[in-house]
Amino acid sequence: MPYRGVVLDVDGTVVRGDEPIPGAAEGLDRLADAGLDRLFVSNNPTKRPPAYAERLRRAGFDAHPSEIVTAGTITASYLAERHADDTLFVVGEPSLVEQLTDVGLTVATEGTDADTVVVSIDRSFDYDRLCAALRACADDDVTIVGTDPDMVIPAAEGNVPGSGAIINAVSGVVGRDPDVVLGKPSKPARRVVDERLGLPASDCLVVGDRLDTDIALGERAGMTTVLVKTGVTDDRDLARSEVTPDHVVDSLADIGAVL
Numbered sequence: 001m002p003y004r005g006v007v008l009d010v011d012g013t014v015v016r017g018d019e020p021i022p023g024a025a026e027g028l029d030r031l032a033d034a035g036l037d038r039l040f041v042s043n044n045p046t047k048r049p050p051a052y053a054e055r056l057r058r059a060g061f062d063a064h065p066s067e068i069v070t071a072g073t074i075t076a077s078y079l080a081e082r083h084a085d086d087t088l089f090v091v092g093e094p095s096l097v098e099q100l101t102d103v104g105l106t107v108a109t110e111g112t113d114a115d116t117v118v119v120s121i122d123r124s125f126d127y128d129r130l131c132a133a134l135r136a137c138a139d140d141d142v143t144i145v146g147t148d149p150d151m152v153i154p155a156a157e158g159n160v161p162g163s164g165a166i167i168n169a170v171s172g173v174v175g176r177d178p179d180v181v182l183g184k185p186s187k188p189a190r191r192v193v194d195e196r197l198g199l200p201a202s203d204c205l206v207v208g209d210r211l212d213t214d215i216a217l218g219e220r221a222g223m224t225t226v227l228v229k230t231g232v233t234d235d236r237d238l239a240r241s242e243v244t245p246d247h248v249v250d251s252l253a254d255i256g257a258v259l
């Protein structure tokens with residue numbers, strides 16, 4: 001089957017921290033040689049596409065910011081479209097707040113007047129922040145938006161907690177689930193992918209290391225899915241999962257077998 005486009009995950013698929021994953025360069029060359037249009041889609045909500053391109057460059061990969069979509073960009077455009085007039089309270093990193101204010105959204109420092117509470121990875125998250133989030137969400141009319149569901153992220157030192165962990169902490173104390181969790185595999189993320197690649201789903205591959213985000217996105221979109229075993233998923237996870245990739249490869253180096 002001649003594929004025309006590929007959605008590539010970044011962390012655990014192409015890089016781990018700032019280091020390239022062995023075989024990733026080979027795989028990217030192979031995809032380029034096969035003429036596939038590519039889009040890097042990351043559930044990292046903290047970095048803008050230019051910062052992501054720079055991170056990829058440090059790892060030895062050339063990528064243009066226009067080839068990159070992150071949970072931050074998806075969250076900013078979703079909120080600008082649906083909650084433009086809301087006052088936001090953000091449990092997240094300063095770089096996420098900047099991405100939201102950049103598109104004209106209003107972010108309050110206190111949560112008491114918030115219409116929408118945005119919850120995301122926050123490496124300085126603590127008890128006081130959890131108290132503030134609980135107060136901000138006290139009214140049931142307050143919308144809770146998660147940036148992405150990633151429970152852990154593959155970092156240089158091993159896996160570390162991601163947005164999913166903070167979202168669970170907040171929704172646990174508030175006593176209700178978020179109204180929406182963006183990033184892969186959400187519908188808003190699939191829409192962005194669709195708009196940016198502009199190709200029929202059946203002509204596209206999704207390559208990633210996570211079953212519940214990368215592979216689930218591809219499965220729901222109707223794309224051919226490829227799991228790489230260079231990230232967070234091991235054989236045990238795969239055996240237990242209800243999400244089944246079409247192909248499983250050791251690393252991106254083996255993408256030729258799928259093409």
Ligand SMILES: [Mg+2]
Nearest residue numbers: 009011012209
């Ligand atoms: Mg990944």
